[in-house]
Amino acid sequence: xxxxxxxxxxxxxxxxxxxxxxxxxxxxxxxxxxxxxxxxxxxxxxxxxxxxxxxxxxxxxxxxxxxxxxxxxxxxxxxxxxxxxxxxxxxxxxxxxxxxxxxxxxxxxxxxxxxxxxxxxxxxxxxxxxxxxxxxxxxxxxxxxxxxxxxxxxxxxxxxxxxxxxxxxxxxxxxxxxxxxxxxxxxxxxxxxxxxxxxxx
Numbered sequence: 001x002x003x004x005x006x007x008x009x010x011x012x013x014x015x016x017x018x019x020x021x022x023x024x025x026x027x028x029x030x031x032x033x034x035x036x037x038x039x040x041x042x043x044x045x046x047x048x049x050x051x052x053x054x055x056x057x058x059x060x061x062x063x064x065x066x067x068x069x070x071x072x073x074x075x076x077x078x079x080x081x082x083x084x085x086x087x088x089x090x091x092x093x094x095x096x097x098x099x100x101x102x103x104x105x106x107x108x109x110x111x112x113x114x115x116x117x118x119x120x121x122x123x124x125x126x127x128x129x130x131x132x133x134x135x136x137x138x139x140x141x142x143x144x145x146x147x148x149x150x151x152x153x154x155x156x157x158x159x160x161x162x163x164x165x166x167x168x169x170x171x172x173x174x175x176x177x178x179x180x181x182x183x184x185x186x187x188x189x190x191x192x193x194x195x196x197x198x199x200x201x
Contacts, residue, residue, distance in 0.1 A: 049198035055190035060089050061106045066129065071199045082192040086183040093120065094128035096138060100168045100175045101160050102153070117144040132177050140173040 043051070057067045074085035089095065094110040097118060103109035110128040112118060118125060119139045120132065132138070140150050150173060157170035165179040183192065 046198075046201075049194045052191045052194040053198045056089070056192070056195050059189060060092070060095060061110065062089070062092075062129075068199065071196065075196065075199070081196055083183050085196065086192060087180055088131065090181040091132045091177070092128065093118065093125060093130040093132060093138075096132055096166065096175070096177065099166060100138065100162055101157055102140065102150075102173070102175075112149075117141050117147075117150075134177055134179060136177045138175040138177070145173060 053067075057064065060067075062070070070085060070088045074081045074088060077084055090099075094106055094113050097103050097109035097112060098106045102118075103112050113128045113130075114126050116124050116126045117140060119141050120130065121137050122139075124141060140153075144150060153170055153173055157168070160168075160170070162168045162175070163181065165177065165181045166175055167178050168175040185192070
C-alpha cells in the first residue's frame with residue numbers, strides 16, 4: 001500500500017508509474033520543470049539499482065517487506081529469476097483485477113478485493129496479494145454486480161482485449177487465468193535485472 005503523494009513519487013521515478021500521472025498535462029509540466037533544474041548528478045550503480053527497485057515496487061503498490069519476500073522466493077528457485085519475479089507480481093489478485101479492467105487503477109482494485117467484491121473459483125477472497133494459478137477463475141460477486149461500479153461494465157469493456165494470459169467475459173463479469181504472464185523487457189517501466197542485483201548485494 002502506497003501512502004505517499006503519487007505526484008511527488010512520479011516526479012522522482014517517472015510519470016508512467018501511476019494511472020493518474022499518465023497524462024499529457026503531467027508530462028508537459030515535468031518537461032518544463034526539468035528545463036529549469038540544474039544538471040543532475042551522475043548516479044552510482046547502487047543508486048541506479050535502488051531507483052529501479054523503487055519503480056517496480058511503486059508500480060505494483062507493494063510495500064518493502066512484501067517485495068523483498070517476492071525477490072527472495074524468485075532467487076531461491078531455479079530458472080530465469082527475473083521472469084519468476086515478474087510472474088509473482090503480475091499474478092497478484094489485485095493486479096489481475098486491474099489487468100481485466102474490473103478496476104481503473106491498482107489502488108482501486110486493491111480496495112475492491114479488500115471489500116469482498118471478487119470471487120476466486122467461487123470463493124470470496126479479500127486478500128489483494130493472493131497468488132493466482134493457471135486455471136483459476138475470477139468473478140464479480142453476484143451481490144456486488146448490481147453496484148454502480150459494475151453495472152455498466154459490459155458496455156464499457158465490450159471492445160477491451162485483456163493480456164493473452166487472461167480470458168475475460170464482460171457480460172458475465174468473469175475471467176480466467178489461462179497461462180503465465182511472459183515478461184517483455186521493452187514494455188517494462190523498470191529494469192528487472194537491476195532490481196535483482198540490488199537484492200543480491
